Amino acid sequence: MYDSVGERPFDNYRTPITEPSYFFGRSELIHTMLKFPFQVRILLGGRRLGKTSALRAVEWNLLDPNNNPDRNPNSKYFRRAFPVLIDLKLEQPKDLDNLRYILIARLREAMERWREIPVTYINQMYPEFLNQVKGAEVTLNFLSSLGINCNSNNSDTEKRLNNDNFRLAFLKTKEELRKQKELNFQGVCFLIDGAEFIVRQTWATDAWSYLRGLKDTDIAIKSALGLLLSGYRDLKEYQQRVGSPLLNIAEIEWLTTLSEEDTRKLVCDRISHMLQTYDTEKEKIFLSEDAIAQIIEWSGCHPYLIQQLLNMIFDSNQQFELEQQCLDTHLINKLLQHHDKDFSSWWNTEHLSGCFSEDERKIYCTLIEQRQATPKDLAKNTSFSRFKVSEALEVMAGTGVIHLLDDESYILGSRLFQEWVKDLTSNTLSPNTSESDSEKQSQQVLLDKQLCKQNQIQNQTQINYQDFQIIVDKNHYIRASSEQGEVKNQLLLDINKIKLTLKLVELNQTDTELLKALGHELYQALFPDKINARFHATLASAQTKKESVRLRLIFESPELASLPWEFLYDEDTNTFLGNNTETVLSRYIDLPLRKSDLKAVSLPLKVLLVISTPTDLATLDVAGEEKLIQEALKTHIETKNIELDILQTATRREIQQKLNEKHYDVFHFIGHGEFENNKGYIILVDEARKAKYMDDENFANFFLGSHNVGLVILNSCQGAKVASNQAMRGTAPNLVRRGIPAVIAMQYSIFDNTAKLFADEFYRTLALGYPIDAAIQKTRNAISMECGLNTRDFATPVLYMRAKDGIILSGL
Secondary structure, three states: OOOOHHHOOOOOOOOOOOOOOOOOOOHHHHHHHHHOOOOEEEEEOOOOOOHHHHHHHHHHHHHOOOOOOOOOOOOOOOOEEEEEEEEHHHHOOOOHHHHHHHHHHHHHHHHHHHHHOOHHHOOOOHHHHHHOOOOOHHHHHHHHHOOOOOOOOOOHHHOOOOHHHHHHHHHHHHHHHHOOOOOOEEEEEEEEEOOHHHHOOOOHHHHHHHHHHHHHOOHHHHOOEEEEEEEOOHHHHHHHHOOOOOHHHOEEEEOOOOOHHHHHHHHHHHHHHHHHHOOOOOOOOOOOHHHHHHHHHHHOOOHHHHHHHHHHHHHOOOOOOOOOOOOOHHHHHHHHHHOHHHHHHHHOOOOOOOOOOHHHHHHHHHHHHHOEEOHHHHHHOOOOOHHHHHHHHHHHHHHOOEEEOOOOOEEEOOHHHHHHHHHHHOOOOOOOOOHHHHHHHHHHHHHHHHOOOOOOOOOOOOOOEEEEEEEEOOOOEEEEEEOOEEEEEEOOOOHHHHHHHHHHHHOOOOOHHHHHHHHHHHHHHHOOHHHHHHHHHHHHHHHHOOOEEEEEEEEOOHHHHOOOHHHOEEOOOOEEOOOOOOEEEEEEOOOOOOHHHOEEOOOOEEEEEEEOOOOOOOOOOHHHHHHHHHHHOHHHHHOOOEEEEEEOOOOHHHHHHHHHHOOOOEEEEEOOEEEEOOEEEEEEEOOOOOEEEEEHHHHHHHHOOOOOOOEEEEEOOOOOOHHHHHHHHHHHHHHHHOOOOEEEEEOOOOOHHHHHHHHHHHHHHHHOOOOHHHHHHHHHHHHHHHHOOOOOHHHOEEEEEOOOOOOOEEOO
């Protein structure tokens, strides 16, 4: 019917859908960028959601002299930015210097294109303006005029700019832009498409730090530079996993699907466009309300799928009367076949960014069964925490295959994608199987393939680590050892300088800046120049090999051991080491764990929870504490991954009897403690339920000769006094020295929501077979994501262990 694909009216999803000034469903983003063009923003979205189109629409609106968010063309408060669109997937810079060159080169080329196009003809020349191919000659001439030499015989990937030359070129260009009085250009906004390219490079941290420096400390540039980075979920995951100086200050926006209203407008606009373009007397397409409703249902308002459905109707050369249905089985099957590769790249191409992880696929399959559910509902029906489910749902909504409703519940999006998933998991069915039997079999296949069986947990101990061990002796002398050898230095820390900060943390009067300042002081003391360089070399080596770094701290001085090293903050990477999942942090007791000392276990993990509530001390909410732990572990108990026993009468005899009755893997204590003269006391109860103080040595006797308990958890709940936390922390290393492979102590009291999150996330990762240090690091990370970095909660759990590889329970 039409020989040229370019003639198909609905095949332009890669460029703005309609007039550049109005991009369906993206008007809020465009308005924000017009009003605040010198901020840092990240635009996240799945494949084919129109990220590039959105950037082009932003580009055009910033260039349109008639477009002013203040509605006043003479407004003094409207500072317009000159847009420069760069696709890093095409550019593929080799290093930071090359990236600097590309930024300046594309800026100069954009300016030359702009000068060649009179403002009055921009609307008519928009398609040509977008499609202009970049060239390097103008850029080279300009840079030469500044005294910057580039070899014109080399490709762009071979050209470099250092910081001084970049600043010189940028500031000169900024002044040229300001001379364009009619548009009031006050600076530049780089629209960077495919920004996830950077996170995969070894120089990523340098790039983020450099760009952050331009926005933070370069007085001449910061107010005249805006950044809009577009990419897949890699950007967000990199920020959470590694941290990024630039990404941490960015406003993150998900580019989701269109609304039903905008979908209707888009369909009508495209039909209208076609009727104006083609011979309407020969070939007409009329879409009824029912037909449009079907397009909405099958596309799930995904802009790419909407247009593909319209193309399929257009290509089928059918006349659709008002009463006819437009999407028959033949068309749907044809579309499913045609886009199998696209859907597969969303679903399970794990080496590509933007696809679903295995866990997300399981959660999606569960949502298929429930049709509509909240994160809480889905957490009950999977083996994942509510936090994990919420994070997965956010990613899938950002991909466009599910939708978030106003009541915080999620529904399935594109029916086309649902059918593809069902077909994928039921392709072994017999052709003669009835539709109802087929549906049942399909669901069973989904469950078998996508969901963990209740009594089988995947062993995830095969994580590769590079060790970095720091020993600080009683004279404050540091020895840091790694695969690269040993480095020595002196620890210099004026504790008086941080006393006030420590007190504020103890009183829970913190914010992000205070905690970063404390963490930076601790980091500078523990990682002086040579040790810091060696540590970063280890990090770089691990990142290249896709490994993690196991950071073990040994303090021989009680004074230093009592400091909250879990707040260690590395300014170079803008990360707290205690919650960075690529760097697992623990306190190590140099008493190596032999294989014969490992506790042989099998699922379910057997946990004994002891809640001590003496009547003559501050009352603890026993019922509340018990309920909190039970709710946190409910899913794990139902799936037979954890078996929980609770002891409320915490006398010495009752505890000893319980430990003799059953071989517990984990001993979890909640209650009071006391710390006096550098000695910790755990407070149990006597027969009269009064307080009975037990020093750390006697408390450790509970576990002498025990070949069952592999882990002890000590925490003060909300309401316990400050001394309790010191007691827990002081008791923990003694328990390890008496034979327990690992002990977790809470160095601060925690609130109920944090305690619940800790129990849920920690026991889940432990049951999955993670090493104990990796499990606690993931838990700290989950707490930081839920509670933020402005509270002490994420650094509250302290792990003491004597297993170099973190394996304390064998058999998982």
